[in-house]
Amino acid sequence: QQPVQSPQAVILREGEDAVINCSSSKALYSVHWYRQKHGEAPVFLMILLKGGEQKGHEKISASFNEKKQQSSLYLTASQLSYSGTYFCGTDEWAGGTSYGKLTFGQGTILTVHP
């Protein structure tokens, strides 16, 4: 089942902050975040693993609430280059490991203006 992202779209001015949320009805092993520019392939930003480990981007942070199966991506002091569509991808918990496949949310369109 597809995770649900909110909001669907965000418009910012440079320097402003944004939060993008991702919620799943399944028990999760990990949550991934990717950014896609128009006409390009998605690019990895961050992985949050069950148990609290994080791996990813230096300038972007995220959280993972394991009890609620929710993740949030925090974009601070936004830059023009942050514009794009952000996707969360969830990998379900398979009793000690993962299923090894991501189910993606519908995406959040982020637009940063000068």
Add this chain to the structure above:
Amino acid sequence: DADVTQTPRNRITKTGKRIMLECSQTKGHDRMYWYRQDPGLGLQLIYYSFDVKDINKGEISDGYSVSRQAQAKFSLSLESAIPNQTALYFCATSDLSRAGELFFGEGSRLTVL
């Protein structure tokens, strides 16, 4: 050169034609995936493979088939293309040592008339 290469990058075809999209990778990853992207629907998993002998259906496998010819090659076929298969298709690879981070190819845009 890209680590994950898809061919063709663009293809226009007619209803009923057989189409193959190819994916090759130089990353040495065991796991390979095919995703389909439609506007507003995110990325939907078609098929995935954890090694040459392990192929699994994803969320939307009907109308598609795959072949894992080698560790580095994973092909997606549409046996009889239909207009609602018009979409952007992405191949991706991953490796357990990087917690399943996906590395995407540049995408193949398919139009079925």
